[in-house]
Each structure stands twice: as C-alpha cells, then as structure tokens.
Amino acid sequence: MSLNVRNYNNKEMLLFPACIGDYLPKGHFAKVIDDVVEHLDLNCLYKKVSSVGNPSYHPKMMLKILFYGYATSAFSSRKIAKELETDVAFIFLAGMQKPDFRTISDFRKNNAEELPKLFVQIVRLCEKLGLVGLGHISLDSTVIKANASKDKTYDEERLILEGQAINKKIKELLDSAQAIDDEEDKIFGPDLRGDEIPEELHSQEKRLEKIKEAKKKLKEESLKALNLTDPDATFQKQKSQITTGYRAEVAVDGKEQVIVACDCINEANDTKQLIPLIEQTAHNLPEISEREKVKVSADSGFSSIRNLKELESKIYIDAYIPDVKYQAQQRGNLTDEDSPFHKKHFVYNSEKDAYLCPNHRELTFGYRYIDERGRKLSRYSCHQCQDCKYLSRCTKSPKGRTIKVFDNVNLIYAMRQKLNTAHGKRIYSKRKVIPEPVFGNIKHNLRFREFLLRGLKKVRAEFTLMAIVHNIKKIAKYLRKLLLFKLPREDLIPLAVA
Template sequence: MSNQMITTEDYNTQTTLPLDVNEEKSPTKRKLAPTFKPYDNRQVQVIFDLEALIPDHHVARVVDEMVEAVPDDVLFSHYKGGGRSSYHPKMMLKVILYAYSQKVYSCRGIEKLIQENIPAMWLAAMQQPDFRTINEFRGERMKSLMDELFEAMIMKLIKDNYISMENYFLDGTKIEANANKFTFVWKKSTSKFEAMLKKKIQETLQYIQQLAQEETGAIQKEIVEDPEMTEQKLEAIAAKIEEKVEGLTKEIETEQDPETRKEKRQKRSQWKKPLKLIRENFLPRLAKYKEQNETFGDRNSYSKTDKDATFMRMKEDPMKNGQLKPGYNVQMGTEGQFIVFYSIHQRPTDTRCMIPHLEKLASTSIPMPKTIIADAGYGSEENYVYALGDEKEPRFDFLIPYGTYVQEQTRKYQKDIKHAKNWIYLEHDDCFICPNGRKVLFKKYQTKKNSSGYEQSFKIYECEDCTDCPLKAKCTKAKGNRQVHWNTIFEEMKAKAKTALECEEKAAIYARRKVEVESVFGHIKGNRSFRRFSLRGLDKVHVEFGIVALAHNILKVAGIRQLLSGHSRNNTKASGEKRVVFLHLLHFRDLSDSPVLG
C-alpha cells in the first residue's frame, strides 16, 4: 500500500517522506531526531571587544588609519573653542568617509548606519551624532578644512609609495546637481527681456518729457541730458515725480473751484501713471536683471534651485534627446587609479578647465606631475602654450592630441585637397602651392580672440588667381580667391604633440588613459552609484566630491592590501567557532531579585 505524507507536527522533529516500499520485507529503521546549535536571541549577550568583530583587511580599518594620520592641528584650527563640547572631528570624518565607501550619501542614512552597522559603531566609538550634526559638519565645517584634509591624505599616499606623480591622467565628467531641471534662467532670454524693458523705459521717459515740456523743472533737464537711464538715475526721476505729485495733491486740497480741482486731479493722474510704472515695474525688473547678469558671469545659464549649477548635456540621458540638466564639470587627475587631485567647474567644456585646474594644483603642497596625459578635448593652443611655459624650461611634458589628430591619420583626409596641410609649402618664398599649381601668397597678419579671450595670431595667405580653376569647387566655397588662415604657433604645437604621440614608449603611456581615469569615473558613477550631488552650491559640492574622492582612494588602498596579503573576500571562514569573536554570556541565577525586573 502506497503512503505519501509530510509530517510537520513539531518544529524540532525530523521531516519524513515515506516511499512506496514493502513494509513487511523492509528492515526497521531507527528514527533520528535533528540536532541544532544552541540558539536563544533572548539571552543577554555582551560584546567586550567591538574591534575584534572587524576583519583585519576591512575598509573601516583603512579609514581609521588614514584619518588618524591627519595632524590634529589641521582639524582643530577650524574650531573656535569654548561652549558645549563638540564631537571629535576625526570621529566625524571616519564615519562620513566610511558611509560614502558603503554608498550611503544622505545624512539620515549615515545616522542609521552608526546605529546598526558594527564597523560604523566602532569608528564612532559607540557615539551617535544625529543627522543634523552630520549635515552641519559635512556642509559647513568641511568647507574650510576639505582642501587641507585632501592634501594630507594625498601626501600620505605619496609617502606610502601608492603615488609617484610621474604621469597625471586628466579628464572631466559631468555630475548632475541637486537642482530642479525645469527652473532655469538663460542668458539670451535675460538679454532679450532687458532690451525690451529699456525700450519701454525710453517710451515712458518720452511720455514724462511730454508732460513736462511746458515746465523748465529739473525733471525735463535730466531726461534730456541722460536718455539712457540707469537704476539710480531712474530712482532720482521717480523721487522728483513724487514731489510733483505731492505738490499737486496740496493744490487740490486748497483749491475751491470744482473745475480747477478736476483739471488738477487729471494732471496728477497723468503723473501717477509713469510713477507707478517706475516704482512697481521698471526698478524691480532692472534689479532682477542686474542680479541675474551677476549670477551668470561668463556662463549662459543657471538653475534657480542651485544658482551655481550650469545647464549641461549629460551622457546619462534616458530619452536620448540631448536633454540639458543642471550640473557641474568635475575635473580629475589620476595615477594608478587613485584620485590625485580634483576641481569643480561651471563650464561645460573641458578645454577651458585645464589651466584653472592645474593652477589650483600648483597652489597646493602636492608636487606637480612630470607628464600630463589627456584626450583631444584639451588640445588647444592656449593649453599647449601653458604647458610649455613662459620660460625656456617647460612646466611639464604633455601627451595631448589635438582635435583633428585621429582624422589626419586617415587616407581620406590626406587626399582631400581643401586642407592646406596637404599642399606644398615653399619656405624661402613663404607661400603654398595649391593642387592646381598656383601660388598662394602671404597677404597679411591677423589677430583673433577666441571665446575665452585668448589672442591667436594668424598669417593670411591668398591664391594669386582662382579664376577658371577646375578644382575650386573641391577646394573652397568662397566666391573670390581661396584664402588660408595659418596659425603658426598652433601648428608648431600640434607638430610637437604629434611627435610625442608617435613615440612608442609615450604612446603606450597614452594608451593607459582609458584604463586609468575612465575606470575611476565608471567606479564612482557605476559601482558606487554616485551620479547626483546631495549638497547645493559650488563650495559644498567641492566638499562632497572631495569626500567621494577620499572614499574611492581608501577603497583602493584596502583592495591593494587585501590583494597583497592573499586574503580573498570569498576565503572567510563561515564556521561560527572559527571567528575571532569575544562574546561572553551572562547567566543570572535569580532575575526576580533584580531591582529593574523585580
């Protein structure tokens, strides 16, 4: 007889699954009761050594070591002294750095981590600052000490031979700001509305002039002398109109004739109309546009939620339509995938960020690198000249291709007759020979300014005669003779960059660029999920990314140490008896006598 059943009568009894067997022929089997290790989560347990619970190669130990290496003077100098005792800055730094290494970026999340995570408890020495205290330390205290802290950490990495400052891999990435992407202000719109306002002001001034044309008062005189009104001058006109209105009011109060009073009321209404426009419309709008222009600086946009954020095109665009979002351009230099230095910029393009970034690096105690490696986005004349320096000795070597470097290697570019680089140049005559065999002679010098204000010198060459040239359609779209704008300095710099990139040894260094800096961006944005700032404002964003950079370096150190020691994450011993945990169970004989429980 077949019998199938599952017995679940008791939690501690063994589960049986009888099969189709002949009970008469099968031998009797002894039933074994299951055995378990002692388990009672109601039993009082005391941990005497919290540090013993943390593995030797845990990232929390690296955080502790790196922060303890920072001199106390660097941290204590930012405290005034007196008043209620503050949490120790090293404890706060350790907790924040460890939280960022665990992908916890919010202050409430850090507060929860301190309460529930054993390494965080150890770093905090069982202290529990609330989220407001953490936010105040991160957003206010660290603004003044971030640069010194980062320099101290980098100098320790150099001392420990993690960084040599030989090769400096530079690149930038855009990170979204903590701002509303729909509350934007555009410079073109502001300029347009400001021009319309000035036109409206001129119309109102003409109206005022018509009202005052029969009088010889100061109002008419000032209008004639200053037709282009500023905010201060418009305020002065409004004050004089108010005097005029007050005078008419007094005259109306003393006038007895009804017809005369009616005329004066009409006159007063005519003066009140431009006065109201000036006070309630023109002056507030002028102040508003002035504030917006000051906020813009050399930018084209900003967000109302975070006025330091600029609208940029992000690669992380789910709609794939080139959507603009408020963000910051983070420039970062790496070596061995360590973040050596960083800077935050409001410009979307990398080209104009290189010099400010390196100038800021030069102002720190971190030694300047010997070679700068960057992509073609940094290959401008201005950056090349900066690398060479004003003196004979260059500031640093560079491996930076220019914009058309890769394109020039193609056969299509080398056979295209419209590029003057493919023409014959006669140095003694200072002229080019075009593909049709005609001379392109030097004509004049010309100086131009680019968008950043940098002056570039050009030599203008012009063909002696392009009339009836069969190759003109392929050579140029100009109606007249073909001109060549030749930038001698830039061409010399490009030749120097090309020579360096064609060197086998230096080409191998440049090939590491994607592995170096691009991997760091991928780690921060992909693995660490840091794609959006939590704080607002340029100073606070600088602090927040500094914490991210330090957490990245600490994780890198922890990974290297773990690799060198041969300790694998998957090699941890799962058995509870083999863990080095010092637990002591307290057994009470008679809890009824306890004053707390009795």
C-alpha cells in the same frame, strides 16, 4: 525533550565588554578609515572648534562617519544619522555617539574648504605606501548631475514669459484681495478691516524676485540658460545626453589608479583644466618636478595650442594629447583637413613670409590679430584666385582665398607626429585604462551619480570627498593584499605618515 542546538541567549551579559570594533572583521573598510583618519593632521578642523558653549563632537569622529557614509553610498546626513543607530561599522567609527543629521550636515558644509587639504594628505599617504608611481598620469572628466531639475533650467525667453505670467498672477491676487476688502468695507466700515495679504502673493513675489536675479545673472555672465534650483549648474553634454550638472575632473596615477588631483567645474569643456590639474598634481606630489619626464595623457577635450605652449615650460612632463581633428581622423571620421585645399597643404616660405597654395600661387601676409578666445593669429590672402580652376573647391568667397594661421600651430602638428609613432600609440592607448575605472568606481560601485549639495563651491567639496574615499579604498585594497599574504600591516599607516 532537549533540542539538539547550540546554546542561544542574546540577552546574556558579557563578563568583559567587547570593543565595538571587535565585531568587525580584520581589514574591514571602517577600520582602514579609522586608521587613516587617526593619522591625518586635522589642525585645520580643530581651529574651527568653538571654545565656548557645549563641547562639539570631535572632528575626527565626524570625518570618519562622513568618509564611511560616502564609501557606502549613504550620502545624505539623514541616512548617516540613521546608520549611526543600527550599523556596527558606523557605531564603531562614532564611538557610540549619535550626532543628529543637522550636525552632520553642518560639519560637511562648514568644513568644505578644508577637504582639499585632507585630500593632499591622503594623496601623499598613498605615495608613501607605494601606490603612486608617477610614471604615467592620465586626465579625464565625467559629467555628474546637479541636485537640480532639468525643468527648472531657463533661457532668457523662458524667464521673460515666466515673469509675465507671475506678474499677471500677482495682479489677479491683488485684484481679488481688493474685491474682498471692498466687500468688508461695506459690512464693517473702512476702519475695521485688516490688510491681510494673501499668502500666495508672498510666494509669487519671492518667485518673481528669483526670476529677476536669474535674468541679471544671465546678462552679467553672458549665459544662455540658468537653473533656478542650482544657478551654478550648467548644461553639460556627454555622449549624446544633455544633463544639468557639473564636470568632475581628475588626474589619475597609472600605477594603482590613485586620484592625484581633482576639481569640479561648471564649464562646458575641459580645455582650461589641463594646466590647473597638472599644477595641482605637482603641488600634491612635489617630487614630480624632480622626475624625468612623467607621461601625461588626456583626450582631445584637454587640447589647445595654448596648453601645449604652456607645457613647454614644464620640463618634467612628457605629454600625449591629441587635438580634436586628429582624434576624429583616428576614429575614421572625415574632417575638413581631408580636403586637398585645407591650409595644412599650403607651404610656408619664411623668407617671403608667404604661403604657396596647391595651385602654386602665393598668399601674402595681411595682418595679425587676437580672436574672441584670446588666440593670436595671422591672416594671409591670395590675390590671384579669380582665374583659378579650383576656386569653387578652395573657397566660398568670391574674392579669393584667405587663411588664418594660429601662433604655435606647429605644436599641434608635432604632437600628432609623436602620437603617430608606435611608442606614442602605446602610451596613449593606456589612457583609457587609467582614469575610466576611477569614474566606474565612483559612479557604479559607490553609486555617486548626482550631487547632493548645490552651488559650485559645495559641489567641489563633495567631489573632493568622493576622491578621498576612492583613494582610501585603494589603501584598503593594498592592506587587504598584505593581510592575504600574511605580511605585517599593523604599523604601515603610522610608518608612512611618520
């Protein structure tokens, strides 16, 4: 009896062998990666290919499988090597070649410095495809866990205690080795024994060496704590959680959420990143400086008087960046500025270079100085506070009130005024919807929640890889849209690159 089924034979030979790519649907992400990488200038990678010995795998192929790996949450080189055996998209991108995991890992490690150059090319490709509007750029950061255990983070006290414990252990091991030697001397005579150092002693000595290095680094860099697994990782606070990790920084264009600048830092806040991210954006997309006032928004973590002062020289930027206290007030929290005796309620008299307090008494100029954070400020003091009925509310000092006035503090107040307008509120309200989906995509969709590599340099490269993959996903989404509306897309990338 014959079965009413379709003819099935999975061992049948094809008359005309198909291209592996034919097994992937049109518009598949692997095909977009293939297209994009084919049109990148990879000279920076080609220069590193050795002209002697066995031929290397083609950097183009290695890059494609690395990009596809990070786009499909196959971050480890072992996982990528495994996928090369079974996954059609990987097999297609590799052209059926099978580099082992060590080769993949070495390629990623050896080309870490080239990734930012490729990132720039991808950003420019996005711009040529019309995915970057340069109307509104928003800056943000997120904490990503380091490849390091929190338990391996040591402060100075813990390092000292650990060092003492190891020294004790080493002494015990040496004593026990000596006891064995003495025993063997009695049996074999002093000339016949071998000086076997117990293996554990080596590992304890290595550990002690690590602790000494960590103590030195803590002292030299004035750090409070240090992780022994990844010494570059630092304690990072996000919301109420403390993580041993890094801060991933991005500048995102508002049109299609393309990342136009990125970096990774091991500092505890974002203040020093505002200007570098803006300058990196201007480097990646030079036409920004010809634009009329590109809106830049960032949260209070990026605010400082120094930043606002530096932005004055970047005339193509129209910034919307609240300071910490303003942001707290907007959230309904009380700050010291809510006190009627806060210095912002003291009125300046430029002719006298003096301030008038709420009780109409004068604070005269004392001296100027630079604080520990390098900020310039002036100090003013009141010499008529003793009989003031507000003394206890105004100051804790029995000598009377003094105020410190930072240079250019007026820039903070001017920014507040701008943010308080309907226009300012509207622009700033867009900040949340521009960069946050980017981190949502990277951490949630791509499941990149922990770095695989260790050390700031490698971590930077790894995050650049993620930013590249995020942007290629944006290109893929755009091309899929064209496919949906049956618009021509085949020559789009070569045209954009040309």
